[in-house]
Amino acid sequence: MPTLTINGRSLSVDAANDTPLLWAIREQLQMTGTKFGCGAGLCGACTVHVNGEAVRSCQTMVGDVAGKKITTIEGLSAKGDHPLQKAWIAEQVPQCGYCQSGQIMQAASLLGKNANPTKEEVVAHMDGNLCRCMTYSRIQKAIMRAATEMRTASVSGNERRPT
Amino acid sequence: MNKHVNTITAETADLSRRSFLVGTAATGLVLGYAGVPGIGEALAAPSNFEPSVWYAIAPDGLVTVTCGKADMGQHIASTMAQIVCEELGAKWSDMRVALASNDPKFNDPVLGAQITGGSWSTMMNFDAMSRAGAAGRTALTEGAAAAMGVPASELVVRDSVISHPKSKKQMSFADVVKSGKATKTFTPDELKAIKLKTPDQYTMIGVSVPQLDIPSKTNGTAKYGIDVMLPGMVYGAVVTPPVRFGATVKSVDDSAAKKVPGFIKAVTLDDKTGTTTGWVVAVASTYANAKKAAAALKIAYDGGPNAKVSSESLLDEAKRLQKLEDSGQFFVKDGDPNAAFGSAAKVLEAEYTTSINIHAPMEPMNATAEFKGDILHIYSGNQFATRSGAIAAGAAGIDPKFVVMHQMWLGGGFGRRLDADMMVPAVQAAKAIGKPVKVIYTRENDMTMDFSRPLTYQKVKAGVDGDGKLVALSHDVVSAWPTARWGIPDFLTPSVDKKGPLDSFTVNGADFFYTVPNHYVRAIKNELAHNATPSGQLRSVAPGWTFWAVESMIDEIAAATGKDPAQFRIALLDGKGKNDGGAQRLRNTLLAAMGLSGYGTKQLPKGEGMGVACVSSQERATASWTACVAHVAVAPSGEVTVKKLTVATDVGTQVHPDNIRAQVEGAALWGLSLAMYEKATLKDGGIEQTNFDSYTPLRMSQMPEVAIAVIANGEKATGVGEPAVTVIAPAIGNAIFNASGARIRALPITAEAVKAGMKA
Numbered sequence: 019m020p021t022l023t024i025n026g027r028s029l030s031v032d033a034a035n036d037t038p039l040l041w042a043i044r045e046q047l048q049m050t051g052t053k054f055g056c057g058a059g060l061c062g063a064c065t066v067h068v069n070g071e072a073v074r075s076c077q078t079m080v081g082d083v084a085g086k087k088i089t090t091i092e093g094l095s096a097k098g099d100h101p102l103q104k105a106w107i108a109e110q111v112p113q114c115g116y117c118q119s120g121q122i123m124q125a126a127s128l129l130g131k132n133a134n135p136t137k138e139e140v141v142a143h144m145d146g147n148l149c150r151c152m153t154y155s156r157i158q159k160a161i162m163r164a165a166t167e168m169r170t171a172s173v174s175g176n177e178r179r180p181t
Numbered sequence: 182m183n184k185h186v187n188t189i190t191a192e193t194a195d196l197s198r199r200s201f202l203v204g205t206a207a208t209g210l211v212l213g214y215a216g217v218p219g220i221g222e223a224l225a226a227p228s229n230f231e232p233s234v235w236y237a238i239a240p241d242g243l244v245t246v247t248c249g250k251a252d253m254g255q256h257i258a259s260t261m262a263q264i265v266c267e268e269l270g271a272k273w274s275d276m277r278v279a280l281a282s283n284d285p286k287f288n289d290p291v292l293g294a295q296i297t298g299g300s301w302s303t304m305m306n307f308d309a310m311s312r313a314g315a316a317g318r319t320a321l322t323e324g325a326a327a328a329m330g331v332p333a334s335e336l337v338v339r340d341s342v343i344s345h346p347k348s349k350k351q352m353s354f355a356d357v358v359k360s361g362k363a364t365k366t367f368t369p370d371e372l373k374a375i376k377l378k379t380p381d382q383y384t385m386i387g388v389s390v391p392q393l394d395i396p397s398k399t400n401g402t403a404k405y406g407i408d409v410m411l412p413g414m415v416y417g418a419v420v421t422p423p424v425r426f427g428a429t430v431k432s433v434d435d436s437a438a439k440k441v442p443g444f445i446k447a448v449t450l451d452d453k454t455g456t457t458t459g460w461v462v463a464v465a466s467t468y469a470n471a472k473k474a475a476a477a478l479k480i481a482y483d484g485g486p487n488a489k490v491s492s493e494s495l496l497d498e499a500k501r502l503q504k505l506e507d508s509g510q511f512f513v514k515d516g517d518p519n520a521a522f523g524s525a526a527k528v529l530e531a532e533y534t535t536s537i538n539i540h541a542p543m544e545p546m547n548a549t550a551e552f553k554g555d556i557l558h559i560y561s562g563n564q565f566a567t568r569s570g571a572i573a574a575g576a577a578g579i580d581p582k583f584v585v586m587h588q589m590w591l592g593g594g595f596g597r598r599l600d601a602d603m604m605v606p607a608v609q610a611a612k613a614i615g616k617p618v619k620v621i622y623t624r625e626n627d628m629t630m631d632f633s634r635p636l637t638y639q640k641v642k643a644g645v646d647g648d649g650k651l652v653a654l655s656h657d658v659v660s661a662w663p664t665a666r667w668g669i670p671d672f673l674t675p676s677v678d679k680k681g682p683l684d685s686f687t688v689n690g691a692d693f694f695y696t697v698p699n700h701y702v703r704a705i706k707n708e709l710a711h712n713a714t715p716s717g718q719l720r721s722v723a724p725g726w727t728f729w730a731v732e733s734m735i736d737e738i739a740a741a742t743g744k745d746p747a748q749f750r751i752a753l754l755d756g757k758g759k760n761d762g763g764a765q766r767l768r769n770t771l772l773a774a775m776g777l778s779g780y781g782t783k784q785l786p787k788g789e790g791m792g793v794a795c796v797s798s799q800e801r802a803t804a805s806w807t808a809c810v811a812h813v814a815v816a817p818s819g820e821v822t823v824k825k826l827t828v829a830t831d832v833g834t835q836v837h838p839d840n841i842r843a844q845v846e847g848a849a850l851w852g853l854s855l856a857m858y859e860k861a862t863l864k865d866g867g868i869e870q871t872n873f874d875s876y877t878p879l880r881m882s883q884m885p886e887v888a889i890a891v892i893a894n895g896e897k898a899t900g901v902g903e904p905a906v907t908v909i910a911p912a913i914g915n916a917i918f919n920a921s922g923a924r925i926r927a928l929p930i931t932a933e934a935v936k937a938g939m940k941a
Contacts, residue, residue: 033469034442041469045416050408051401053592055543056624060873063543091401098400106399110391110839113254113847115398116405116543116592145882148873150543150593151254152850154881156843 020080022047025093035081040064042080043090051091051119055148062147065120066090072127091119094126101171102126105164113151121147125161133168135161230358232317234286235310236265242341242355244269245277249287250306251297251564252280252394253542253594254847255902256840259393260303261310263836267385268314268378269321270338271354278393283566283586295566298599298718300799300900303836307898308377315375316367324362325352380834380895387893389839394590406589407621409549409560415445417462417610417620418471420478421630424866426715427485428459437477438463443470447478448613452605454575457630458485462606464614468621487713487866492537492636495863498709499638499659509657509705510676510683513692516699518644521653525644529737533641533730535928537861537868538634539876540719544592545627550607551617552577557584559604562591568667569601576608595851596718600632625871632717633861633868635661635687635710639730644699649742651753653699654734658727660687661716662706676704689800690724690907693731694764695753714863720851721906724798729928732794732911736918746915747775747793754795763797763804770831770892771795771808777890778810778827785920789814789824792915798904805899806831806892809849811912815921819936823853823885823913828905830889833896844901845889852909854879860929 019030022039024047031046038057043049043066052075055063059077066075067089094100102122105111112118121144128135128143135143140161149157231237236246246265248258258278266276281287281295288295291305318338325343326333329350337344344351357363367375380386397403422428435447443466450460459482463475502508522528548561550573557577563569566586574581591598607620622630637660644653662684664672673682683704691702710716719725739749754760754768771793775781780791795808812825828849835841858877862869870876914925923938 033467037467037469041467044408045467045469048410049401050404050410053405053543054407054545054621056873058624058872058874061543061624094400098396103399107391107395110389110395110843112395112398113256113843114543114591114593115254115394115403118398119401122399141882145880148543148878148880150541150595150878152847152854152879152884153843154850154879154884155846155887157881 020084022080022083022088023086024088025090031080033080035079037080038076039066039078039080039083040075043075049090049092053116053119055117061117062124063117063120065123065147067123067127070127070130072124091123094122100126101164101167102129102160105160105167108163109156109160111153111156111160113153117147117149121149121157129161129165129168133165135165230363232320232363233313235261235313236317238317238354238358240355240359242275242353242358243277244271244275245279247279247281247287249281249289249295250302251562251588251591251594251598253562253564253591253598255844256392256394257297257302260836260840261306262393263385263390264307264310265314267383268311269317270341272340273385273390275341276393280588280590282588283570283584288567296599297564297594298596299803300805300903301803302900303898304803304900311377312372312375315377316372319375320363320365321354321357323365324357324360328352328357328360328362387835387838389837392840403590405544405592406549406560406562407544407547407592409589409619411549411551411617414549414617414619415464415466415614416468416471417464417606417618418468418475419606419620419622419626420461420463420475420480421626422459422482424459424484424488425629425863425868426458426713427487427866429483429485430459430461431481431483433461434479437479438474441465441470441474441477443467444474446614447474448610450606450609452576454572454605456572456600456602457605460606462610462620464610464618472623484866490709490713490863490866492863495636495707495710495713496534496638499707502705502707503638503640503657503659509703510680511678511701512676512683512685512688512704513700513702514677518642518653518655518699518701521699522642522644525653526647527645527741529643529734529741531641531734531737531926533639533733533926535637535726535729537636537714537863538719538855538859539628539631539861539868539870540595540597540717541628541631541876541878542593542595542597545624546597546603546622547620548603548607549617549619550604550611552611555583557608558587559584560587560589561604562589562598563601564591564594564596564598568669569604572601573604573608576605577612595720596722597631599718602630624873628871628876629868631868632663632715634719634725635663635714635716637726639726641730641734643734643738645738645742649744651695651697651738654697655701656691656730657703657705658688658691659705659707661710661714662687663716663718663722665706666711666715686718686722688723688727690727690796690798691731692801694760694767694797696755696757696760696764697753713866720848721798721903724796724904724907725855728794728796728798728907729910732796733914733926736792736911736915737924740918745781747771747780750793750795763806766806766831767795767797767808770806770829773890773892774808774810774827774829777829777888778812778825780810788816788920790916790918790920792912792917792919794908794911794915796904796908798907799900803900805901805904807904807908809908809912811909811916813913813916813920815917815923815935819932819934819939821857821917821930821932821935823857825886825888826853826909826912827888828890828908829892830901830905831892831894832899832901833893834898835891835893836898838891841891841901842889845891845905846887848903848905849887849909850879850884852906853885853913855906856910856913856928857930858883
C-alpha cells in the first residue's frame with residue numbers, strides 16, 4: 019500500500035499506483051475539500067500542493083508522489099486562517115464555493131513565491147482555474163489583500179524581533 | 182405570471198402546515214409526514230423552541246433557519262436567515278442555516294413546491310420569512326413578559342436580548358427558551374395579521390452581513406453532494422451512449438470489466454421515467470475502479486430515432502416550422518401586425534439564433550442512493566426536490582412518499598440541477614447490488630448529457646410608420662420546450678389564441694414593456710429538437726434568447742430610422758396602458774446605465790463603440806429592471822474586445838447589497854460568456870463538446886471591467902441571479918454595430934461573423 023505524506027501526516031492508502039491522487043485523497047483519506055471538476059487538468063478544482071508547487075491532483079498519480087510533501091486545503095492552515103482564507107472571507111469571494119479550494123491552493127503557490135504580484139501576474143497564474151459562478155474579480159481582490167497582509171505581517175514581524 | 186405549481190401532491194394543499202407550527206402540535210404534524218421514519222432528522226430536539234417550520238431556537242440561543250431553497254451560490258440560505266433575523270430581533274452571530282429535506286412542509290409558500298429558479302426565492306419568501314420571524318419575536322416577548330412579570334408592550338427586543346428599560350430587567354432568547362415560557366401559537370390568520378416592520382425600521386435588511394456559508398467554502402468543510410460518504414458505500418461510473426437521447430443498449434460485454442479490481446457489476450438502466458436512454462452504470466469499490474470498469478465495458482447500441490440529428494437539421498426544422506402559418510401558439514396577440522405591416526412606411530425583418538449551451542457547473546452531476554428498509558434515501562444537491570423525488574421513486578419503482586431527499590450544498594446549479602437524471606443510475610445500481618451507491622458523472626458525461634439551453638431560431642418583423650414610430654412587431658420563437666418536458670401542466674401557460682398550453686419559459690421577455698400597438702409573439706415547439714436535445718432551464722432561461730432578438734431588432738429599427746438607440750427606447754417606454762409602472766422603471770434604469778457609462782458624452786476612438794440594451798427579465802410579473810451599456814473595440818480582423826460592461830438594475834428592495842452586486846456581476850459575466858465564448862453543437866445525435874477544452878466558459882483573463890449600479894427604490898424585492906445575463910449579448914451586439922457597422926444576429930458572436938458583417 020502506498021504511503022502519502024499529506025498535511026504533515028503519513029497515511030497509507032489502499033490504492034493502486036496508477037490511481038489519480040485526487041481520488042485517493044477524497045475516498046481513501048476522506049478529505050473532500052479537494053474537488054473533482056474535469057478529470058483532465060482543464061479547470062483547477064482539484065489543485066493541491068506537491069512540495070509547494072500547485073498541481074492538478076486529477077493528473078497526478080499516487081505512485082508519482084511517494085515521499086513528496088502533499089498539502090490540501092485542509093492542511094493549508096491549522097485553523098482556516100491562512101491570509102488567503104481570511105481574505106476570501108473578507109472579500110466574500112465564494113458563491114457556490116466548489117472551485118474555491120482549488121483557487122485558494124493555486125493562489126497560495128503564487129504568494130509562496132511572490133508576495134507582491136502584479137495584476138497581470140495574478141491573472142497569468144490563475145487563468146487555468148475556472149469559476150463557473152464568475153467570481154474572478156473578487157478572487158483577484160482577495161489575492162491582493164492577502165499579499166498585502168503577508169507583506170505587512172512579515173515587515174512588522176521583523177520590526178518586533180528583538181536585536 | 183404563469184400559474185406555476187400550486188398543488189403537485191396532496192400534502193402541499195394544506196396551507197397551515199407551512200404557515201406556522203408551534204410546540205407539540207408542530208411535532209405531531211411534522212411526524213405525520215407520509216408516515217416516513219427517518220424524516221424525524223428534520224426535527225429539532227424537543228427542548229428547542231420551534232416557532233415555525235422555518236427555524237428553531239436552541240436553549241443556547243442559536244437560531245437555525247431551515248432553507249427550503251437550493252443554495253447554489255446565491256447565498257439564499259443566508260438570505261432567508263437574514264429576513265427571519267430582521268423581524269425576530271436576533272443577533273446575526275447567533276444565526277445558523279440548515280438545508281431542508283423534501284418534506285412538503287418546506288415547500289415554497291407561494292409556489293407550493295420545492296423548486297429553486299426563476300430568481301423567485303427572495304421575492305416569494307420575503308413575506309413568509311418576515312412573518313415567521315415576527316411571530317417568533319412575539320412569542321418570545323410574551324414568554325419573557327410572563328417570566329419577568331412585566332407587560333409585553335414595555336419590552337424591547339434587540340440582538341437576541343429582550344429587555345425591560347423601566348426595571349432594567351432583561352432575558353436573552355436562550356433564557357426564554359430554557360424557561361419554556363415561549364408557548365404562543367399562531368393560526369394562519371393571526372400570522373397574516375402581524376404588522377411587519379416598515380423599511381425605515383429595518384436594521385438587518387439592506388445590510389451586507391457576512392454570508393453564513395462562506396467560511397465553510399474557504400476551508401474545504403462545506404459538503405456538496407459529491408462529498409457524501411455512507412458506510413458500505415460503493416461507486417458508480419456511467420457509460421452514456423453516443424446519442425444524446427433515444428438510444429438503446431443492445432448488449433453489454435463485461436468480460437474485460439470483470440478483470441478490473443473491485444468491479445462489482447454493470448447495471449443497464451431500465452428507466453421508466455424516460456429521463457435517460459441507453460445508459461449503463463459500472464459499479465466498483467472505488468470511483469477510480471468504477472471508471473476503469475466503465476471504460477472496459479463493450480456496449481452495443483441502437484442509436485434510435487435521433488442518431489442522425491445535427492445542429493444544422495435542428496435549425497432547418499425550426500425555419501420550416503416558422504414558415505408555416507398555423508404552427509405554434511400565441512403568447513401575445515395585441516392588435517393586428519400583419520395589417521399594420523401593409524400600411525407601414527418601412528418594414529424590417531431579421532432572423533436571430535442562439536446555439537445549444539451547456540450548464541457545466543463545476544461540480545459534475547452526482548447522487549448517492551441508499552435503501553434503508555422501505556425508505557429510499559437520496560443525497561444530492563438538487564433544485565427541484567418535489568419532482569426529483571418523484572423521478573427517484575420512479576427509478577426505484579416505489580411510491581414517492583417513500584423517498585427522503587437529503588439536500589446538499591450545490592456546486593453550481595444554473596438550472597442544471599432542476600433535473601434528476603443523476604439519481605436514476607444511483608437508485609438502480611443501489612437496488613441491483615443492495616448497497617449504497619454514489620454515482621459521479623465524468624465531465625464528459627456531464628457535458629454530453631446536459632439538459633441544455635436549446636438551440637433557438639427567432640424571426641422578427643417590424644413595421645415603422647412615416648414618423649419613424651414602431652407600430653407593429655411580430656416575433657416567432659422556435660425552440661425545444663424545456664418546461665413542457667416536466668409534464669406538470671401548471672407550469673405551462675394557456676395560449677391567447679386558445680390552441681392549448683404553451684411553454685412560456687421559451688417566450689418570456691418577448692412580452693416586453695415597450696408600447697407597440699400591434700404585437701404578436703408566437704411560441705413554436707421544435708419537436709425534433711425537443712426529442713433529440715432534451716432541453717433544460719439555463720440561467721435566465723427564455724429572456725436569454727428573446728431579448729437577444731428584441732433588443733437587437735430595436736437597435737436595427739433605430740438605425741434604420743436614424744435615431745439614437747437609447748433615445749428610441751426611451752420613447753417606446755412611455756408607460757401607456759398595461760406598461761404603466763414597469764416601463765417607467767425600465768426607462769429610469771436605462772438612464773442610470775447611460776449616466777454611469779458616460780454614454781454619448783464623448784467621441785470614442787475609431788473601431789470602438791457603445792451599445793445599449795434594457796430588459797424586463799425574468800417574467801413580466803417578476804421583473805427586475807435591468808439595462809446595460811457595453812463598450813467594445815472591434816479590430817479589422819473582426820476580433821471583439823469587450824472593454825467595459827455597465828449594468829444598472831432596479832431590484833426594488835436590497836436585502837443584501839453586496840450579494841446583489843456579486844450576483845449581478847456573475848450574471849453579467851455569464852451573459853458575456855454565452856455571448857462570446859460558449860457554443861455546443863450536435864452531430865449524429867450527440868453533443869460534440871466533451872470538456873473545458875472544447876466548451877470554453879469565460880476565464881479570468883477574458884474578464885472586462887464591470888460597473889454595477891443597483892437601484893433600490895423601496896418597491897418589493899425582486900430577483901437578481903438571472904436578469905443581468907439577458908441584457909449583455911444584445912448590448913454587445915449593438916456596440917459592435919456602433920463600432921464597426923457589423924450587425925450580428927447569431928450567438929455566440931465570432932470574429933468571422935463580425936468581419937463578414939463589416940462594410941469594407
